[in-house]
Amino acid sequence: MTEPGLPRRFGGGRYHERPPTPRLFFDAATLATPLAELEHVTKPVSRRLAAFGLETVGDLIDHFPRRYEDFRDRKRIRDLKLGEEATVRGTVGRVVGDRTARRRVDIVRVVLTDETGAIEAVWFNQRYLVKVLAEGMRLSVRGTYRPQGGRSTFVVKSHEILEEEEGDSVHTEGIVPVYPASEQVSARLLRGLLRAVRPAMRRLPDPLPAALREREGLPTRADATLAVHLPSDLDAARVAHARLVLEELLLMQVGLLLHKGEQQRRAAAPALATPSDLSRAFLDGLPFELTVHQLQALDELDADLTRTVPMRRLLQGDVGSGKTVVALYCLVRAAEAGFQGALMAPTETLAMQHAETATRLAGVLAPAELLTAALTARERRAALERIASGAPCLVIGTHALLQEDVEFARLALLVVDEQHRFGVEQRDALVRRAEHGGRAPHVLHMTATPIPRTLALTVYGDLDVTTIAGSPAGRQPVVTRLVDEDQREVGYEFVRKQVTRGRQVYVVCPAIDESESISAATALAEAERLQAGPFRDSRVAVVHGQLKSADRDAVMHAFKAGDVQVLVSTSLIEVGIDVPNASVMIVEGAERFGLAQLHQLRGRVGRGTAKSYCLLFSQAQTGASQARLEALLETNDGFELADRDLEIRGEGQVMGARQAGVPDLKLARLARDRAALLRARELAAEIIALDPGLGDPVNAPLRAAVDGAFGHELAWLLKA
DSSP states (O other), rough: OBBBBOOOBBOOOOOOOOOOOOOOSSSTTGGGOOOGGGGTTTTTHHHHHHHTTOOOOOOOHHHSSEEEEEEOOOOOOGOOOTTTTEEEEEEEEEEEEOOOOOOOOEEEEEEEEEEEEEEEEEESOOTHHHHHOOOTTTEEEEEEEETTTTEEEEEEEEEESSTTOOOOOSSSEEEEEEOOOOSSSSSHHHHHHHHTHHHHHHHHOOOOOOOHHHTOOOOOOHHHHHHHHHOHHHHHHHHHHHHHHHHHHHHHHHHHHHHHEEEHHHSSSOOOOOOOHHHHHHTTTOOOOOOOHHHHHHHHHHHHHTTSSOEEEEEOOOOOOOHHHHHHHHHHHHHTTOOOOEEEEEHHHHHHHHHHHHHHHHHTTTTTTOOOOTTTTHHHHHHHHHHHHHHOOOEEESSSGGGGTOOOSSSEEEEEGGGGGOOHHHHHHHHHHBBBTBBBOEEEEEHHHHOOOOHOOOHSSTSSEEEOOOOOOOOOEEEEEEEEGGGGHHHHHHHHOOOOOOOOEEEEEEEEEEEHHHHHHHHHHHHHHHTTTTTSSOOEEEOTTTOOOOHHHHHHEEEHHTOOEEEEEGGGGGOOOOOTTTTEEEETTTGGGGHHHHHHHHHTTTOOSSSOOOEEEEOSSSHHHHHHHHHHHHHHHHHHHHHHHHHHHHHHHHTOOOOSSSSSSSOOOOOTHHHHHHHOOOOHHHHHOOOOOOOOOGGGHHHHHHHHHHHHHTTTOOOO
């Protein structure tokens, strides 16, 4: 018995006839069977499949269609209408190969007949068919009936040879899946292979517990997989697709919750006493009123800090929402309880700014120590001795804080700024380095990049999330304008007027590539051009990543002091720079930046009382680039922009090199499947609440699937 619609030979780039069904008997190893071992898959084809990322039967089954063609409109020859695309079946009569005289195009003409009439079917540039098609064959052809060379012909889009009078069609009739493909691996080849491995699909184990499937009204994994690859109708495909999306998201959520639970069980954190005089003195001494959302955040964090279960929380908020003050309050809480708190920033510039802020707002209450690579060897040794003695209550620095020679006397809280730069595995390693002697600090991650809830549940699903909405009172929205190249001088004239009024200006240059040296050269060249031209009457300075720390800090200090009017920079000023007198942000080549990054850059201005402006100099021509810039013009809300960015770019790009440890999404799309993700989170929480380690035999298939989704049996999650 043969599988209809499969080529007899999977090789040579031409798929003419069909092979017998590969003999696949399902067992635990079937999904790991190399495609090269399937009967009639040639070595060249197996190599092309491997290069495409498909090496095993499991890889093939998990390669899902991106859409479907509805070819259910099969017609008899006499019912064809001119200009209509349709499918017909017929018997091959005369086969003729020809070539046009003018354009040298190969044409194959075949007379095709059924019980109602005859047509001439035509193929272009497929001359090999002269040797394949033979009189008496049964064909199913998909194409368009149209005038051609003075007569009506059926121009073929795709075809297949049928073994029997009413044999199954794979490529030209019914609901035909369309797969992500390439020049070397066609959708036609994939359809044939997937039909060949139907026996494996029918016996797929189901990771979801039967009770959950029944309650949610879900088909089995096997039924859903068959319906996605070989749908009987579009409704069945949609139901199957929804089941597989939910499963994919559920496996991710279960894995992240397992990680969170393990981290919180691994070691105990010090339970800080309820807020007392020091905390109240800090809040009373602030030169501004906290917003309602900041106060709500303090309540959530206080609840965590009074427990021995280590806090693992993400604090997020829009640009200028006041996250740093909330984090400083938590650090003061640690000092109040007789412990140490540490704040880790991704750059020396940001660490120094945090140290200045801490000294200004909490210096008398909780002395701070700054630890960065800029210290001399003697200064570093002295700082390490003070940290080990427990003398400074607050320690602020870069990643250097977690080096082996840094010993804290009694670390109770670690604040990690710019959390979006860390992945799940990096977070896990970071926390482990901070643990000591069975004691773990509370950990608060901060990000100034607003994150859509759907993305937060996938990338940061191992953390609790606190969101500070809105901005402190008195902040004015930044006026954003898109400046075309022919309006550049108009933009410069506006900026010169701002400088005349005593304001300061940022000019950010795009990275031409990933090279720090090229980015630095770009910024240097732009600074020279601006100093010699548009801003010749102002003092222009430049800062970039290749400057020595001391030189970079000197430039930033001069800008803060007002000695520099125009600061040219790479995107290193994206976060943490606070100069209230800067009222204009110019972004060169704005189309080269991501939406979140542009919003961050815009947030460097508008930090004082003066009205501020962001000028986007752009030559955007592509739809995606234009959409990003238009979104920035329409709103100052970072969370709305984050949602728009997710829709424009998709989660793959938004997550970036992202978050090592989180499995890739094959079917789910966060912008589309929000409801499914939220339901998956609810189900995962229910499952973990009843069976925290998934040790119940009924959950063994689920545990195995979670292990497989995360790639290495959750070794990075559940280390002994």
